[in-house]
Amino acid sequence: MKDQEILDLFFERSEQAITELILKYGAAIRNVVTNILKNHQDVEECTNDTYLRVWDQIPPQRPKYLGAYACRIARNVSLSRYHANTAAKRNSYYDLALDELEQTIPALSTVESEYDAKELTRYLNAFLKGLSKEDRYLFLRRYWYGDSISQIAQNLDWKPHNASVRLFRLRKKLQDYLHKEGMIA
Amino acid sequence: MNRKWISKALSDIDEKYIVETMTAPEKAAHHAPERTAKMGKYEHRTRGSKSRKFLALILAACLAFALAATAYAANLWGLRELFRTYNRELPEEAEPYIQQQTATAAAEEGWSAKVTESLCDIGKIYVTVTVSGGDKYIVAPEVMPQDSVGVIGLEGDQTLEEYARAQGKELLMVGADVGDREALGISVASQTTVNVSDSEMRILIESDKTVTDTELEATCTVYASNEAGEVERLELPITLTAVPESEVITLKAVDPDAVPGLHVEEVTISQTPMGITLRYQETVTDEQARGEIMKVDSDQITISAGGAMMGPDGNWYATYSNCQGTVTDTLTLHFYDWDKNLIGDMVFEKP
Numbered sequence: 116m117k118d119q120e121i122l123d124l125f126f127e128r129s130e131q132a133i134t135e136l137i138l139k140y141g142a143a144i145r146n147v148v149t150n151i152l153k154n155h156q157d158v159e160e161c162t163n164d165t166y167l168r169v170w171d172q173i174p175p176q177r178p179k180y181l182g183a184y185a186c187r188i189a190r191n192v193s194l195s196r197y198h199a200n201t202a203a204k205r206n207s208y209y210d211l212a213l214d215e216l217e218q219t220i221p222a223l224s225t226v227e228s229e230y231d232a233k234e235l236t237r238y239l240n241a242f243l244k245g246l247s248k249e250d251r252y253l254f255l256r257r258y259w260y261g262d263s264i265s266q267i268a269q270n271l272d273w274k275p276h277n278a279s280v281r282l283f284r285l286r287k288k289l290q291d292y293l294h295k296e297g298m299i300a
Numbered sequence: 301m302n303r304k305w306i307s308k309a310l311s312d313i314d315e316k317y318i319v320e321t322m323t324a325p326e327k328a329a330h331h332a333p334e335r336t337a338k339m340g341k342y343e344h345r346t347r348g349s350k351s352r353k354f355l356a357l358i359l360a361a362c363l364a365f366a367l368a369a370t371a372y373a374a375n376l377w378g379l380r381e382l383f384r385t386y387n388r389e390l391p392e393e394a395e396p397y398i399q400q401q402t403a404t405a406a407a408e409e410g411w412s413a414k415v416t417e418s419l420c421d422i423g424k425i426y427v428t429v430t431v432s433g434g435d436k437y438i439v440a441p442e443v444m445p446q447d448s449v450g451v452i453g454l455e456g457d458q459t460l461e462e463y464a465r466a467q468g469k470e471l472l473m474v475g476a477d478v479g480d481r482e483a484l485g486i487s488v489a490s491q492t493t494v495n496v497s498d499s500e501m502r503i504l505i506e507s508d509k510t511v512t513d514t515e516l517e518a519t520c521t522v523y524a525s526n527e528a529g530e531v532e533r534l535e536l537p538i539t540l541t542a543v544p545e546s547e548v549i550t551l552k553a554v555d556p557d558a559v560p561g562l563h564v565e566e567v568t569i570s571q572t573p574m575g576i577t578l579r580y581q582e583t584v585t586d587e588q589a590r591g592e593i594m595k596v597d598s599d600q601i602t603i604s605a606g607g608a609m610m611g612p613d614g615n616w617y618a619t620y621s622n623c624q625g626t627v628t629d630t631l632t633l634h635f636y637d638w639d640k641n642l643i644g645d646m647v648f649e650k651p
Binding site: 142143145146149158178179180182183194213220231232233248249251260266270 | 448
């Protein structure tokens, strides 16, 4: 079923909309959640929360890309749970991807508010625009979708080492870009 | 750098890039006339639709080979070997305490699960489960059908769903968990998966717990979803016997309020074959300040896993298991925030 047809179902408040959403994007949503939360109970709850939030938000919203819209909600729901869990759990291993980015932009210590985060988003968007499609895939699968390096390497038909080196170069490139734009010292 | 804001900034990335990267960019190999899938020494090549029938026969033969070849390998994936997948070793002293489990169950839809081994420490439960798809399913962890066959240990550029169809089977995505969370005080669990063939997977479930009873009755829940997202569950009862504890000592906090957000009176330290376990009850004095705590470390012992969990009594208990090192009459714990800045030290001494 096309996205627009699923959206029509949401607007008609037909529960079939959720069924179709799950059929088309359920695996992608679950993948995003699973990459952030490894605990089955959390995965299940956050996946269900995602469907509920999509149901609550459409209408009035009518996203252009339903899959990306739902995945973004899934990511936000999962990150909230992740932050809540990690504060209690501590020493969790999802920090790997964030560690990589943090080491890349350590001087970005002034980010303290939502406004600053939006500024960083703006620079990240501009940075992504300048990358090749392959590099964008590499960067976002690692830092947005939370995929492992070996998983990304498999999908690109690369060796994990090559993906790792390429990611390192991309982080360096990001660092140079943010420095040039005055975002970091 | 506040990691939460990096997450936030990433979350709001332009939607068009999220859409674009939902699937992998086309690879050169996709345009190649041959596609290859390998498992062990086996390799097969597809040459288009004309040879599909022939290919199916080869695949069937090769699958039989693969299963035969992995029958030996499967024995290598016990609890000890799964434990090693995170570059850690199960202490030799703990190996005699690995319990053999026998609970099995078969699902209506044609797959089955068996609990094979377990190991229970004061603060941890480890359980291994084998999930078999029989003749009907290709068994994979909780991933996407569009993911590479690399997820189940095969080489090649086929997706899982393509591979399953080529085998004339369905794709089954499985996971497992230890139930009875409230009764056992489990708040966090993780799982490690390894495919021993395309139709059989081993799972190591690793759960933190607060209940310290030496004998525990629990349930292992194995769940599986097909490509349509329909989920089926199996419940497998298990009895867990905790490894013996020795040298339990209690040290008192010199300043119970040394770390903002927490009040800690004392820590109990015990030695088991798995290593040292630290436990203390923490009273939350400032929820926000406590939320800033990301990591706990010590110069005396290595702390690799653990954290604070709410016990069945509603109190918070911090448990750090499998620590290696030596604790004598004093212990100092360092508390760090999300940015790895030291928040404070909690010093414990013998009363």
